[in-house]
Amino acid sequence: MKKLTGLLLILSLFTVTAFAQSADQKAVAKQIEALRKAMIAGDRAALNSLTLPDLHYAHSMDVIQTRSGFVDSLATKTWTFTKIIITKQEIHVSGNTATVTHRLYGDIKNVGKDAAKTALGVMQVWKKVNGKWLLLARSAYKLMPPNDVPPAQ
Numbered sequence: 001m002k003k004l005t006g007l008l009l010i011l012s013l014f015t016v017t018a019f020a021q022s023a024d025q026k027a028v029a030k031q032i033e034a035l036r037k038a039m040i041a042g043d044r045a046a047l048n049s050l051t052l053p054d055l056h057y058a059h060s061m062d063v064i065q066t067r068s069g070f071v072d073s074l075a076t077k078t079w080t081f082t083k084i085i086i087t088k089q090e091i092h093v094s095g096n097t098a099t100v101t102h103r104l105y106g107d108i109k110n111v112g113k114d115a116a117k118t119a120l121g122v123m124q125v126w127k128k129v130n131g132k133w134l135l136l137a138r139s140a141y142k143l144m145p146p147n148d149v150p151p152a153q
Contacts, residue, residue: 024093024133028126031133032100036084044075051135052127058139060120082115083107096128103143119143 021029031050038046048071055067065073073079089102104122109115125137 021091022093024098024128025091028091028093028098028100028133029089031126031135032086032089032102032124035135036086039074040081040084042074042077042080044071047071047074052129055135056137058137060118060140060142078111080109081106082109098126098128098133100124100126104140 034046035050037043038050048067051067051070053067055065055070057065057067057070059065074081084104084106087103087105089100092099101121101123104118104120106118107115108118119142120140121143122138122140124135126133127136128134
């Protein structure tokens with residue numbers, strides 16, 4: 001019985017370790033949440049503080065923006081998000097680089113167009129600079145069809 005108890009204890013420790021997020025993964029997740037909020041708010045200062053100057057931001061509609069283009073489009077309300085929900089997020093850290101995949105569901109409006117819903121698969125690359133995780137690159141693709149849209153947050 002003692003051997004079985006010891007084996008179960010060891011297995012449970014491995015399970016907890018396998019599913020625990022590292023400090024870097026938690027820090028990246030925090031930055032992703034800050035970016036989500038800044039995108040909804042169109043907060044120029046926050047968007048700039050979360051991204052690198054050489055940001056490469058690729059949209060699902062074949063548009064690629066620099067940091068200034070990305071930040072300006074949200075800060076000037078050319079693009080407006082009223083809701084962004086992120087699901088199925090996975091964060092992988094390798095040294096000072098993190099890759100992130102997730103699904104993004106949102107309500108978006110482009111100036112001069114009707115509001116629309118969006119459902120995207122997203123991949124991001126974050127780089128740790130002076131102890132802070134900053135977005136270096138992002139690419140998205142349309143999810144077809146968006147059947148698993150989660151409830152509003």
